[in-house]
Amino acid sequence: xxxxxxxxxxxxxxSFLGTLPLGVLNLTIVRVSIRQGIRSAFWFALACAxxxxxxxxxxxxxxxxxxxxxxxxxxxxxxxxAVLLGMGVYYLRRRGTATTGTSIAFTWARF
Numbered sequence: 001x002x003x004x005x006x007x008x009x010x011x012x013x014x015s016f017l018g019t020l021p022l023g024v025l026n027l028t029i030v031r032v033s034i035r036q037g038i039r040s041a042f043w044f045a046l047a048c049a050x051x052x053x054x055x056x057x058x059x060x061x062x063x064x065x066x067x068x069x070x071x072x073x074x075x076x077x078x079x080x081x082a083v084l085l086g087m088g089v090y091y092l093r094r095r096g097t098a099t100t101g102t103s104i105a106f107t108w109a110r111f
Contacts, residue, residue, distance in 0.1 A: 020026065025048045033041030066073055 029041050029045050029048065032044050066076060
């Protein structure tokens with residue numbers, strides 16, 4: 001029974017660590033914790049969380065305002081579709097750059 005809980009705990013930890021995005025802020029927090037200690041990393045992480053909270057709060061407020069005005073929502077939908085289609089056509093028609101003439105196997109073999 002003890003082995004079952006150990007396996008569950010290790011699986012939970014590995015799963016949690018696998019879902020963490022390795023973004024700029026997360027890697028900076030790791031670097032701060034290595035160089036300056038856990039206390040400094042905690043305060044830096046708290047500051048990052050507060051900034052992200054403000055961004056999320058503003059996003060929710062603006063999305064609620066957008067949903068309140070149906071005409072603005074329809075206009076935003078059309079603009080979004082036009083921008084995404086334009087970007088898709090642009091990237092499909094763009095000529096190849098650095099990998100032109102090389103095979104995928106050769107490109108991956110360098111790594």
